[in-house]
Amino acid sequence: MGELLRKLESIDRRWIYLVIFAAVVIPFLMNLKLPVGKHSPSTTAVHDYIEQLPPGSVIQMSFDYSPASMPELEPMAKAVVRHAFEENHRILAMTLHPQGALMIRRALDEVATDLNKEYGVDYVDVGFKPGGVAVILGMGRDIIRVFEDMDARGEKLSAMPMMRDVADYDDIALMIDFAANSLPLAWIGYAHERYGLQIAAGVTAVMATDLYPYWKSEQLVGLINGLKGAAEYEELVGAPGFGVLGMSSQSIAHLLIILFIIMGNIGYFVTRRASQNRT
Amino acid sequence: MADAEQSSQLIILGLSLNPQVVGLWLQAALTFAILSFLIGDNPVYKFAEHLFVGISAGYGVVIVWKQAVLPLLIFKLLPQLGPKPDELADYWVLIPGLLGLMMLARFIPRYDWLSRYPIAFTVGLFMGAGIPAVVQMNLLQQAQATMKPVLGLGSIEWGLALSCLVVLVGVICTLTYFYFSRPHEGVLGVTSKIGIWFLMVAFGAGFGNTVMARMSLLIGRVEFLLYEWMPIVSVHLSKYVQ
Numbered sequence: 001m002g003e004l005l006r007k008l009e010s011i012d013r014r015w016i017y018l019v020i021f022a023a024v025v026i027p028f029l030m031n032l033k034l035p036v037g038k039h040s041p042s043t044t045a046v047h048d049y050i051e052q053l054p055p056g057s058v059i060q061m062s063f064d065y066s067p068a069s070m071p072e073l074e075p076m077a078k079a080v081v082r083h084a085f086e087e088n089h090r091i092l093a094m095t096l097h098p099q100g101a102l103m104i105r106r107a108l109d110e111v112a113t114d115l116n117k118e119y120g121v122d123y124v125d126v127g128f129k130p131g132g133v134a135v136i137l138g139m140g141r142d143i144i145r146v147f148e149d150m151d152a153r154g155e156k157l158s159a160m161p162m163m164r165d166v167a168d169y170d171d172i173a174l175m176i177d178f179a180a181n182s183l184p185l186a187w188i189g190y191a192h193e194r195y196g197l198q199i200a201a202g203v204t205a206v207m208a209t210d211l212y213p214y215w216k217s218e219q220l221v222g223l224i225n226g227l228k229g230a231a232e233y234e235e236l237v238g239a240p241g242f243g244v245l246g247m248s249s250q251s252i253a254h255l256l257i258i259l260f261i262i263m264g265n266i267g268y269f270v271t272r273r274a275s276q277n278r279t
Numbered sequence: 280m281a282d283a284e285q286s287s288q289l290i291i292l293g294l295s296l297n298p299q300v301v302g303l304w305l306q307a308a309l310t311f312a313i314l315s316f317l318i319g320d321n322p323v324y325k326f327a328e329h330l331f332v333g334i335s336a337g338y339g340v341v342i343v344w345k346q347a348v349l350p351l352l353i354f355k356l357l358p359q360l361g362p363k364p365d366e367l368a369d370y371w372v373l374i375p376g377l378l379g380l381m382m383l384a385r386f387i388p389r390y391d392w393l394s395r396y397p398i399a400f401t402v403g404l405f406m407g408a409g410i411p412a413v414v415q416m417n418l419l420q421q422a423q424a425t426m427k428p429v430l431g432l433g434s435i436e437w438g439l440a441l442s443c444l445v446v447l448v449g450v451i452c453t454l455t456y457f458y459f460s461r462p463h464e465g466v467l468g469v470t471s472k473i474g475i476w477f478l479m480v481a482f483g484a485g486f487g488n489t490v491m492a493r494m495s496l497l498i499g500r501v502e503f504l505l506y507e508w509m510p511i512v513s514v515h516l517s518k519y520v521q
Binding site: 070148154189208214219226245 | 343350424491495
């Protein structure tokens with residue numbers, strides 16, 4: 001046993017990479033569907049908040065991520081967009097990330113076409129605006145002015161039917177930030193605290209731990225955490241997609257990592273005891 | 280119609296290729312190039328890494344030029360060049376424009392002191408805007424959330440009460456761990472030890488979430504390879520077989 005553990009301690013780490021890779025690929029090949037599990041209260045909170053909004057409410061969505069974070073954030077963004085459209089809400093899409101403009105088109109346009117939503121009436125894409133905090137603060141006073149009265153396609157915002165009802169944050173029922181960075185904190189600090197805008201966040205799992213205290217303190221309406229949160233939201237809206245599909249691989253890979261951690265700890269204690277016995 | 284189809288084809292070495300298919304093959308090749316780092320550092324990985332950095336920087340420059348410099352500076356000064364030629368020139372934008380140019384003085388050692396003024400302006404602006412927001416967001420609201428009544432005034436929700444108690448004990452014990460003016464002995468020693476446990480749980484949760492995030496990225500690539508790239512490969516292979 002001791003000899004085996006010593007061998008495992010000095011194993012080439014590339015074998016571990018290979019095993020993890022196999023754990024991710026095999027569930028896809030076998031079409032394995034493990035249950036997503038009980039839905040997190042923080043994800044359900046976002047879903048329930050959107051459900052209770054009156055039809056026609058304007059939901060602002062900021063797609064603050066790049067292709068590097070797409071696997072985690074795009075499934076949840078698509079699920080939330082679908083939910084908002086199905087509840088007949090309108091969407092104001094924007095991004096504070098230079099590479100976010102493409103993310104808006106990927107997440108929004110496909111679902112909008114699928115549900116026969118009309119641009120300018122049901123949704124508007126104002127694209128990327130540099131300035132970060134200055135943009136957040138400016139939108140609290142005059143949204144159209146901040147975007148120079150022009151959307152991402154070069155059309156006049158003031159001429160769009162949807163934008164006739166949208167002047168500032170008072171006209172936004174909920175703002176959801178899909179982010180792979182600390183921008184949700186900026187939205188909380190400058191839009192929620194200063195203007196009282198209700199904010200939810202959909203973030204990468206790395207970011208989620210930092211944001212849970214803000215959900216507990218009710219500064220966030222809800223929080224969608226990584227691929228798990230995306231899968232939960234897909235189930236809540238009854239539209240399983242890449243989030244649900246990826247969760248089987250995620251679960252098996254996690255089990256494997258837990259096994260590695262247990263084996264590593266056993267190995268550590270056995271070898272430590274052996275070296276203590278020798279001395 | 281046929282002309283439109285023809286114009287959407289990429290012609291490389293006399294071969295007519297669909298740009299979407301070329302894009303998928305490029306994505307797959309670059310995915311394998313990046314993953315090849317797991318075997319060890321190699322020139323293929325280095326090439327993909329440098330390509331990524333270069334494209335990201337180039338894309339960023341173009342976006343900032345198109346979305347910030349042109350509409351917020353050049354079209355304001357010279358409206359006849361922009362989409363609103365009837366508007367009057369706005370010379371106030373010369374001030375932020377000049378501050379922006381002064382930032383670039385860092386590249387000229389003799390004049391790099393000029394960059395201190397826009398930096399001072401930016402720091403001042405964000406300190407002014409940020410301090411009230413940060414105090415409200417991170418201190419007052421968080422402190423208020425910590426001090427929720429554990430037993431409440433009306434009916435008692437035991438789950439909620441326990442949650443409030445854990446938060447309260449966690450905050451107090453963790454704060455005592457960072458209190459260094461007295462030796463950690465007696466009551467302070469016990470609470471600081473409990474504080475360490477709370478910190479460890481927080482670090483563990485952070486690590487677990489990080490693992491999930493990294494695994495999601497791998498899953499994303501595997502999904503791409505299996506559901507977007509592999510069907511293209513099988514179509515090409517079936518053509519060969521036929």
